[in-house]
Amino acid sequence: MIVEIEGILTKLMPNLAVIKTNGGVSYGVIISLNCNSKLKLGQNISLIITQILRDDANLLYGFMDKLEQDMFETLLKVSGVGANTAMMVCSTLSSQDFTLAIINGDISVLTSVPGIGAKTARKIVAELSDAKILNSQNIESYKSETILALESLGFKKDKIQKVLLDCKSKNTQDLIKEALKKLA
CATH class of the missing domain: 2.40.50.140 (Nucleic acid-binding proteins)
Structure with a gap:
């Protein structure tokens, strides 16, 4: 290989x-x-x-970088998405834009990619919305730890991820405190 x-x-x-x-x-x-x-x-x-x-x-x-490769390989896991479509996504979106589109369920970002219609975009979001797939490649470890901690307190993963987009803290402890204030 x-x-x-x-x-x-x-x-x-x-x-x-x-x-x-x-x-x-x-x-x-x-x-x-x-x-x-x-x-x-x-x-x-x-x-x-x-x-x-x-x-x-x-x-x-x-x-050129591991994030783009991870995005490509993650897209290949979606049924019906082949290498050509995955490469079109890599050509159109940065790995951060792609991750945010999946987390936020923003189908319009994915439909901006040539060759991806609304049906395929919904399928990509549905199959990749599990944060475990995205956490391993594009989210810093302190954010992953914060998500796990807040989930253990009973908060929903999608709500946590949306709140974290507005948080500024750069370490787990401060990020949990900041997120808890916004979730309350």
């Missing part, structure tokens, strides 16, 4: 980067438009890779 590729960027198209490694092997890697905007021909780059093996293809999807 290929997990990372490092080398010289020899060819760059909107959704494809060709990277020539020190060993002389060139790899074609499918990338998002966000990733493309950060690359320049001839530069030495390193991309995190998600490899998808199918009967008819061995596809490499490349990402």
Whole structure:
């Protein structure tokens, strides 16, 4: 399994980067438009890779950062969402915008992605609204701890997450106090 590729960027198209490694092997890697905007021909780059093996293809999807890769892989878990659709989301939304759209159930953000209609957007929100999936990739540990603590006090997860969007504290103890005042 290929997990990372490092080398010289020899060819760059909107959704494809060709990277020539020190060993002389060139790899074609499918990338998002966000990733493309950060690359320049001839530069030495390193991309995190998600490899998808199918009967008819061995596809490499490349990402500049782990958050974008996590967003891509999370979308692949949604039934009916394939790699092309997931890559369109990565090209259109930042990982933070995506996470907030899921937490807030904001279907309009997802329908702004070409190829995603209202039905698919509702399906993505429904299947990914479980905060456990999102917590592991895009929410700081002190926020995750706060969510768990407030849930143990009987508050609903979706209400907690909405309140946390307005909170400013940067550690678990202060964030719990601030959130409790807003939840009361």
